[in-house]
């Protein structure tokens with residue numbers, strides 16, 4: 005699809021960032037391009053159009069930018085999932101795996117009510133550690149995780165598969 009290749013072309017690749025041997029996919033160039041940003045949000049929203057989604061859960065920090073726009077389009081609420089220590093009210097917390105080591109993410113305990121339908125949004129899925137952690141956290145407080153969407157999938161890293169094995173329907177735009 006023509007416009008999806010335009011979307012892919014709007015993403016900048018930075019070699020050896022943050023470490024030698026890693027190619028970082030920089031979406032600031034997509035966000036700064038009006039056509040690409042609109043198209044990305046439209047494409048992320050498309051599978052859920054006409055469905056009642058209670059909350060969009062966005063992962064810090066690029067998931068906030070995309071997730072906020074998706075929430076607006078779907079008339080849903082927005083819930084930030086943050087690195088530990090940033091949220092002021094009572095939280096639930098979960099450890100999740102990074103490429104090297106572990107970290108913790110958290111959300112407000114009262115941000116989602118049991119049974120509410122939630123879509124996860126982030127810019128990119130790699131190993132899936134972040135999205136799997138967020139899914140478990142949301143389920144822990146009784147949310148129904150009805151889907152997850154990402155602009156970029158890095159299929160060789162297997163994250164999409166891991167998330168699908170948890171029963172989450174995954175939607176991505178470019179590989």
Ligand code: 5GP
Pocket residue numbers: 027028029030031063064065066101102103126127128129130131132133134135163
């Ligand atoms: P995962 O947990 O799936 O291994 O990594 C995905 C998380 O790390 C996402 O929150 C994503 O924003 C970030 N991330 C990892 N690699 C990249 C990259 O190359 N580009 C961008 N934009 N984000 C990345």
